[in-house]
Structure formats: C-alpha cells, structure tokens
Amino acid sequence: MNQSLLPGDTTPAGLAAALRDVILDVDGVAEVFPARPLWQNIAGAARSAVTGEPLPVVQVEFDGEAVDVLTRIGVSTALPAPAVARSVAAAIREHLGSRTATVRVQLVQVR
Amino acid sequence: MTGSPPAPDHFDLVPDALLAGRAADGDTVAFEALARRHGPLMRASARRLTGSLADADDVVQESLVQAWKQLDTLRDGDAVKSWLLRITASRSIDQVRRRKNHSDLSDLDQRLAAGSGLAGGGAAGAGNPEAAALSGSRMEALKAAVAALPEEQRRCWVLKQFNDQSYEEIAQTLNISVASVRGRLARARVALAREMEGWR
Amino acid sequence: MSASGDNFECGHSLEELSIYLDTGEFSDPGHLTECPECQSGLAALRRLAALGDELVSADIAAAGSGTDDWMQSILDNLRLELRPGRDIPVRPDTPGDILTETEGSISALIRSAADSLPGTAAGKCRLDGDVSTPGSPITVRVDVAVVFGHPLEERADALRRGIAATLARHTELNIAAIDVTVADVLEPGFPGPAAGPARPSESSEEKP
Numbered sequence: 001m002n003q004s005l006l007p008g009d010t011t012p013a014g015l016a017a018a019l020r021d022v023i024l025d026v027d028g029v030a031e032v033f034p035a036r037p038l039w040q041n042i043a044g045a046a047r048s049a050v051t052g053e054p055l056p057v058v059q060v061e062f063d064g065e066a067v068d069v070l071t072r073i074g075v076s077t078a079l080p081a082p083a084v085a086r087s088v089a090a091a092i093r094e095h096l097g098s099r100t101a102t103v104r105v106q107l108v109q110v111r
Numbered sequence: 112m113t114g115s116p117p118a119p120d121h122f123d124l125v126p127d128a129l130l131a132g133r134a135a136d137g138d139t140v141a142f143e144a145l146a147r148r149h150g151p152l153m154r155a156s157a158r159r160l161t162g163s164l165a166d167a168d169d170v171v172q173e174s175l176v177q178a179w180k181q182l183d184t185l186r187d188g189d190a191v192k193s194w195l196l197r198i199t200a201s202r203s204i205d206q207v208r209r210r211k212n213h214s215d216l217s218d219l220d221q222r223l224a225a226g227s228g229l230a231g232g233g234a235a236g237a238g239n240p241e242a243a244a245l246s247g248s249r250m251e252a253l254k255a256a257v258a259a260l261p262e263e264q265r266r267c268w269v270l271k272q273f274n275d276q277s278y279e280e281i282a283q284t285l286n287i288s289v290a291s292v293r294g295r296l297a298r299a300r301v302a303l304a305r306e307m308e309g310w311r
Numbered sequence: 312m313s314a315s316g317d318n319f320e321c322g323h324s325l326e327e328l329s330i331y332l333d334t335g336e337f338s339d340p341g342h343l344t345e346c347p348e349c350q351s352g353l354a355a356l357r358r359l360a361a362l363g364d365e366l367v368s369a370d371i372a373a374a375g376s377g378t379d380d381w382m383q384s385i386l387d388n389l390r391l392e393l394r395p396g397r398d399i400p401v402r403p404d405t406p407g408d409i410l411t412e413t414e415g416s417i418s419a420l421i422r423s424a425a426d427s428l429p430g431t432a433a434g435k436c437r438l439d440g441d442v443s444t445p446g447s448p449i450t451v452r453v454d455v456a457v458v459f460g461h462p463l464e465e466r467a468d469a470l471r472r473g474i475a476a477t478l479a480r481h482t483e484l485n486i487a488a489i490d491v492t493v494a495d496v497l498e499p500g501f502p503g504p505a506a507g508p509a510r511p512s513e514s515s516e517e518k519p
C-alpha cells in the first residue's frame with residue numbers, strides 16, 4: 001500500500017519529519033515554521049522549549065490513499081520567493097512519489 | 112550620529128507611535144523594540160502588584176501576548192506605554208486572585224536583594240557614600256512601609272505610582288468605585304508619609 | 312505632620328490634599344496659600360511622591376534591561392507567531408497545489424526596503440486591493456519617517472523604485488501604484504517622539 005514511501009514515512013509523524021528535511025534542503029528555504037500557529041498555546045511552546053520535545057512541524061494528514069501536506073516556511077531573498085515556493089512543492093511531490101497528494105506551501109517570512 | 116538610520120538596531124530614536132503602527136502591521140521587530148523599551152517597568156510594576164518574582168515574569172509574558180494580539184485595537188500609538196501598563200496591571204491583579212497563597216512583599220524584597228545588588232538603594236545618591244547610605248535606608252524603609260500597607264491600599268498606590276493610572280483607570284482595574292480609589296489612595300499616602308517623616 | 316486624626320484643625324484633610332495633588336481640585340483654593348497645616352501636609356505628600364519616584368527607578372533598575380535573558384526568552388516565545396494577514400496566491404506548477412505568501416511577510420519585505428535606505432524608517436504599510444485574486448490592481452501605501460536633513464522627495468523616489476523592484480521579484484502582485492507618505496521627521500540623536508511632523512505630510516504617487 002505504501003510502496004512508494006520509505007519505511008519511516010508510513011506514519012504521519014515519520015513522514016512529517018522526513019518532509020521537514022526535504023523542505024529545508026530546497027535552495028532559498030531559510031526556516032520551516034510549525035504548520036499550526038502556536039499562539040493560542042504559548043504555554044505549550046514554552047514547555048517545549050524547556051523539555052526539548054519537538055513541536056510538530058510539517059502537517060501531514062492521510063485521507064485513504066491520498067495525503068494532505070501543509071508547510072509554513074521562511075525564505076531568503078537570494079532567490080525569487082514564488083520560485084522557491086514552487087521548488088518546495090515540487091520537492092514534496094517528488095518525495096511522495098506516485099501518491100495522490102494535495103500540497104499547500106505558505107510563505108510566512110521573506111528576508 | 113548624523114545620518115545614522117533608525118534601522119532595527121537604532122530603534123532608540125524611533126517614537127513609540129511609529130513602532131506601535133509597525134507592530135500593528137505585524138512587524139515583530141518593532142513589537143520587540145517596544146517590549147524591550149517598556150518591559151522593565153512592566154516587570155517592576157508586576158513585582159510590586161503580585162509580590163512574586165516568578166508570577167511577575169508570567170504576567171509580563173502574558174501581557175505581551177495579549178498586547179500583540181490586540182495591537183490593532185490601540186487607537187493612539189503614543190499611548191502604547193500606558194496601554195501596556197494597563198494590561199500588566201489587570202493581569203497582575205488576576206494573577207494574585209488566582210493564587211491565594213502568594214508570598215508577601217517583604218519576602219519579595221529579600222529575594223530581590225539577594226539576587227541583585229541593585230535592589231537595595233538603587234542608583235540614588237551614588238558617588239556620595241553617606242547620601243547613598245541614607246537614601247538606601249530610606250528606600251528600605253519605604254519598601255517596608257509599602258509592604259505593610261493593607262492589600263487594597265497598596266494596589267491603589269502602586270497603580271498610581273508605578274503605572275501612572277488615573278482614579279478612573281484604577282477603579283476599572285480593581286473593579287471598585289472611584290470614591291473607594293480616592294479614599295484608599297489617600298489612606299495609603301497618609302500611612303506612608305507618617306512612616307517616612309522619620310527619614311527626612 | 313501635625314494632624315493626629317484624619318482632619319486638620321482647619322477642617323481639611325490629607326485625603327483632600329491627596330486629591331488636590333492628583334487633580335488640582337480643592338473646595339477652597341485660597342485656603343491652601345495661607346494655612347500652615349495644609350502647607351506642611353502638602354509638603355509631606357510631595358516628599359512622599361518624590362520618594363515614590365525613587366522607588367520606581369530603583370525597581371526598574373532591579374528589573375534589569377530589556378536586552379537581558381529574561382526578556383529574550385519571552386520574545387523567543389512570542390516570535391513563534393507571525394501575524395499573517397491575507398493570503399497572497401502564487402501560481403503553482405501542479406494544478407490543485409495551493410501556494411501562498413502571507414500579507415505580513417510582504418509588508419515586512421516592503422518595510423525592510425525602507426529601513427535599508429540611510430536615515431529612513433518605515434511606519435505603517437498596507438496593500439490596498441484584493442490581494443487574494445491574481446491580477447487585481449494593488450496600491451501599496453507606506454508611511455516613512457526620515458531623519459531630519461535627508462532630502463524627502465529624493466528619499467520617496469528611491470523608496471518607490473526599491474519597493475517596485477522588490478515586489479516584482481518576490482510576488483506575483485499586479486502593482487498599480489506605490490504611495491509613499493513622509494509621516495514623521497526624526498531629530499537625529501534625540502530619542503522619543505519628534506515634535507510632530509516638521510512640515511506638512513508630503514504624499515506622492517506614481518506608476519512604478
């Protein structure tokens with residue numbers, strides 16, 4: 001069922017962690033921010049800073065055969081930002097292989 | 112100095128109103144400059160109001176979170192300092208109400224003094240040991256007198272002295288009448304003035 | 312202080328004097344200049360106010376500076392959230408993918424263009440128009456503060472060119488106009504608010 005995915009990728013958490021590295025490898029990407037704003041739960045963020053427990057970064061949701069990926073990234077101004085967004089989407093798709101996917105890339109910082 | 116740009120590292124030059132406008136647009140750097148500028152006073156006020164170092168830091172963090180979320184409701188950017196202090200005051204009072212067993216202020220001053228040499232006499236009278244000693248012990252006497260005030264009187268006095276609130280604002284913060292504020296503030300001052308007359 | 316109870320022999324009270332100090336209101340203002348009791352009461356309250364100011368200064372000093380670790384750790388927590396604003400679409404290579412830039416990230420980009428000019432700092436910045444529909448005409452409005460002595464018109468022109476180039480490179484927005492307003496003139500070396508705009512706000516608009 002998951003032939004196109006690496007073993008670590010079979011859980012949302014495993015796939016999310018792998019995708020984070022894939023995204024960070026794209027030229028022009030400076031940072032990967034947690035996919036969900038933590039504002040409402042700043043106490044959680046503070047706790048995470050203390051315990052070193054990583055916060056969920058890339059959001060991955062399986063829907064049967066399909067997978068939904070959401071990432072919030074910061075990019076440098078070294079490359080045009082829209083081109084970086086397209087490269088990130090392409091890198092995510094390449095990692096997912098032939099799987100049906102929806103990819104959402106949100107640029108939240110350009111600097 | 113001439114021609115140096117008021118870029119992020121030169122924010123000292125930039126007025127509150129401009130920073131508040133930028134921050135309301137979502138500029139975190141401008142918001143951080145405001146937080147750094149007014150944070151120490153927020154912390155000082157929260158310490159006197161909560162009587163706890165740890166609670167005060169929680170209050171400052173919560174207050175900045177709230178300020179960031181509500182910045183777009185701030186009409187007058189010049190008023191950002193009193194606005195931040197108003198948020199700090201309300202959160203401090205909430206914190207004290209949440210926590211019944213808060214430590215008292217004399218305890219706070221002991222721990223402040225233990226943690227920092229600045230807590231004693233402050234910078235007042237520096238350079239003149241005799242004056243510094245006098246000023247220092249006078250400060251200690253004032254701290255003790257403030258700590259000895261009934262809770263409600265102390266809150267009124269701190270909100271006036273540290274947060275520079277009007278009678279109406281204090282009444283709102285404490286959810287009491289303006290007449291009560293007038294009376295409590297006056298009684299606090301009478302008690303403090305009596306206590307301090309010996310230190311002239 | 313001579314009063315033992317709440318009231319002086321003259322019939323007035325420290326409470327009245329305390330209110331007078333804060334509000335300037337007193338039932339019989341002429342009395343204050345001739346009553347020694349009220350005068351010594353006022354003097355005591357003024358000494359207390361001065362001492363109170365000293366305590367505030369000492370407490371602020373004890374609270375540390377805004378660049379200390381305690382403030383840094385609070386700000387680190389705050390920074391996790393960025394005020395996003397509207398989503399600005401970016402054309403995807405694969406239909407169905409949703410690529411966006413936040414309005415907040417683009418505003419920040421515009422402000423940094425203004426900040427990078429010597430003697431110039433950006434204030435409010437907005438994108439007027441339907442940024443979420445590709446091709447909609449957008450007007451950029453940005454307020455700037457300029458340090459006194461820098462030529463305002465020249466600054467505004469350079470800034471418009473800089474913003475136009477930056478937006479063309481980093482967004483797919485259809486920029487119809489860039490409106491730069493000099494909203495503040497800053498005194499070099501004097502912290503705090505400048506004494507209002509040193510001259511009427513200068514606004515100018517042109518096609519990029």
Ligand SMILES: [Zn+2]
Pocket residue numbers: 319321322323342346347348349350
């Ligand atoms: Zn009198």
